[in-house]
Amino acid sequence: MGLPTYPESYWLATASMPSYGKLEEDLSTEVAVIGGGIAGITTACLLAREGKRVVLATADKLLNGTTGYTTAKLTAQHDLIYDEYIGHFGEEKARLYYEANMEGLEFVRRLVSEAGIDCDFAEEDAWIYTNSGSKLEAVEKEYEAYKRLGIPGSLEKSIPLTVPARLAVVMRGQARFHPVPYLRHLTEEFVRLGGRIFEDTTIDKVEENGDTVTVTSADGRTITCGDAVSCSHFPIPDSGFYFARLHCESSYAIAVRAPGELPRGMYISAEKPNRSVRTITYGGEKLLLLGGESHKVGQKEPGFVHYEALEDFAKKEFGATDIVYRWSAQDFEATDKLPYIGHVSEGKKHIYVATGFRKWGMTTSVVAARLLTDLILGRDNRYAELYSPSRFHADPDVGTLAKENLNVAGQLISGKLEWVRRKPEDLGPDEGGHVRVNGRKAGAYRSPEGELFVVDTTCRHMGCEVAWNDGDRTWDCPCHGSRYTFRGEVIEGPAKKDLERLS
Numbered sequence: 328m329g330l331p332t333y334p335e336s337y338w339l340a341t342a343s344m345p346s347y348g349k350l351e352e353d354l355s356t357e358v359a360v361i362g363g364g365i366a367g368i369t370t371a372c373l374l375a376r377e378g379k380r381v382v383l384a385t386a387d388k389l390l391n392g393t394t395g396y397t398t399a400k401l402t403a404q405h406d407l408i409y410d411e412y413i414g415h416f417g418e419e420k421a422r423l424y425y426e427a428n429m430e431g432l433e434f435v436r437r438l439v440s441e442a443g444i445d446c447d448f449a450e451e452d453a454w455i456y457t458n459s460g461s462k463l464e465a466v467e468k469e470y471e472a473y474k475r476l477g478i479p480g481s482l483e484k485s486i487p488l489t490v491p492a493r494l495a496v497v498m499r500g501q502a503r504f505h506p507v508p509y510l511r512h513l514t515e516e517f518v519r520l521g522g523r524i525f526e527d528t529t530i531d532k533v534e535e536n537g538d539t540v541t542v543t544s545a546d547g548r549t550i551t552c553g554d555a556v557s558c559s560h561f562p563i564p565d566s567g568f569y570f571a572r573l574h575c576e577s578s579y580a581i582a583v584r585a586p587g588e589l590p591r592g593m594y595i596s597a598e599k600p601n602r603s604v605r606t607i608t609y610g611g612e613k614l615l616l617l618g619g620e621s622h623k624v625g626q627k628e629p630g631f632v633h634y635e636a637l638e639d640f641a642k643k644e645f646g647a648t649d650i651v652y653r654w655s656a657q658d659f660e661a662t663d664k665l666p667y668i669g670h671v672s673e674g675k676k677h678i679y680v681a682t683g684f685r686k687w688g689m690t691t692s693v694v695a696a697r698l699l700t701d702l703i704l705g706r707d708n709r710y711a712e713l714y715s716p717s718r719f720h721a722d723p724d725v726g727t728l729a730k731e732n733l734n735v736a737g738q739l740i741s742g743k744l745e746w747v748r749r750k751p752e753d754l755g756p757d758e759g760g761h762v763r764v765n766g767r768k769a770g771a772y773r774s775p776e777g778e779l780f781v782v783d784t785t786c787r788h789m790g791c792e793v794a795w796n797d798g799d800r801t802w803d804c805p806c807h808g809s810r811y812t813f814r815g816e817v818i819e820g821p822a823k824k825d826l827e828r829l830s
């Protein structure tokens with residue numbers, strides 16, 4: 328068994344999206360939606376259903392962000408969270424969070440069934456399990472929270488997997504699917520309703536002036552509109568200090584062939600390094616999808632070791648014979664662990680944001696699309712206050728905020744001080760890392776064919792030193808999660824400009 332050289336997402340390898348041209352003229356519309364992931368596509372489609380004229384603009388291609396690299400569990404079980412939410416926000420808000428996400432799941436279930444979308448949708452229970460004494464109490468408390476909130480579930484002393492587990496909390500009636508055919512359907516509906524899509528269109532600025540919003544692409548093209556929605560993962564504009572309120576986590580996945588019956592149900596471990604398990608049964612192919620190894624982007628040894636750890640888990644626990652696909656992606660998390668959905672900041676009446684999905688955006692994106700549609704149409708929505716980006720919770724926001732920003736400051740300084748001896752000539756085929764060029768620290772990668780790519784490793788967002796990720800051959804920023812290809816091209820914001828190429 329050997330891992331393929333380059334990461335490839337199962338979802339994008341087995342189903343495709345329609346493609347669209349880039350924005351090449353100035354235009355005007357009622358609403359501009361930025362971002363071609365599940366949040367942007369769903370929001371654009373719901374607004375078009377309401378009769379709005381909508382333009383969707385995205386950098387790169389549709390689904391090339393996190394949505395194309397997800398594990399696609401559709402669930403309101405977002406790790407061990409309900410006991411914590413009750414403690415921080417109270418029972419009513421914790422219940423609202425559950426209900427919002429179950430409505431998101433129900434939206435997908437109904438659409439799949441009514442439109443007959445062939446997207447491997449299957450109803451399954453979701454399990455959080457632990458084999459560690461230190462997490463037993465947390466799992467028990469989570470089950471107590473389920474009971475208080477009326478969440479259908481149970482506490483189990485074993486799980487139907489060969490993976491060792493002493494206790495598990497189960498949430499009933501959840502689901503999983505293949506996001507690409509599902510989102511292809513929504514995209515085609517959007518276009519049928521008159522929506523326009525522009526790919527390869529990086530948005531540089533979103534500015535509000537009275538009742539007019541101007542969205543400007545990196546090429547200088549403008550979309551003039553009444554409202555703009557940023558579903559671009561990192562908000563544009565960052566007028567709400569999101570760089571200080573969000574952090575970005577990487578996570579890894581592999582799809583494997585394994586002997587015997589594939590397990591039913593979706594599983595995630597309570598302890599770190601986390602492990603996630605579900606099956607794929609799409610197009611006659613049966614695979615086991617294993618994920619986990621989360622860490623902050625650009626920190627804690629990014630890269631290949633994480634794929635190897637998942638591979639070991641696949642072999643040991645499931646007798647995996649083949650790693651067929653492997654991929655990684657990242658998602659943002661707010662300091663108080665609740666997504667930000669609503670007006671981007673208090674002063675902006677016509678610019679909206681949806682971000683901070685904490686690696687649980689499949690249902691939350693529907694919550695976001697509905698909430699943003701209601702806000703734009705001036706309708707009430709019972710989740711508006713819960714998700715409002717202007718919310719302020721003294722606990723735990725302030726402490727976490729201070730810790731996050733100390734972490735960023737630490738990364739900024741330590742990256743710059745590190746001394747490197749290695750020169751570009753020292754790199755072997757398919758090897759990358761920091762090197763010294765003309766007395767100055769730089770980053771280099773040598774392709775398997777021997778071509779050398781040298782970049783300035785100063786992140787184009789706020790100047791932190793990017794780290795080499797040998798698993799994905801990317802440069803990852805430890806401060807706010809920007810990622811770049813080995814050529815220096817941006818693949819994840821907040822940075823909007825490529826790393827400077829030195830050769």
Ligand SMILES: Cc1cc2nc3c(=O)[nH]c(=O)nc-3n(C[C@H](O)[C@H](O)[C@H](O)COP(=O)(O)OP(=O)(O)OC[C@H]3O[C@@H](n4cnc5c(N)ncnc54)[C@H](O)[C@@H]3O)c2cc1C
Nearest residue numbers: 362363364365366386392393394397398400530687688689
């Ligand atoms: C490994 C992994 C596993 C996961 N598993 C699950 C799961 O099982 N269940 C679940 O619910 N969630 C899961 N998630 C989370 C979920 O996949 C994400 O929350 C969701 O896909 C985010 O969707 P999005 O539309 O907000 O972002 P994205 O899909 O990242 O879309 C953002 C879009 O914005 C575009 N963009 C960015 N900047 C600009 C710009 N300046 N101009 C124009 N466009 C721009 C990007 O190109 C991209 O198209 C997982 C996440 C990871 C990383």
Ligand code: FES
Nearest residue numbers: 786788789804807
């Ligand atoms: S992402 Fe902010 S400095 Fe790199």
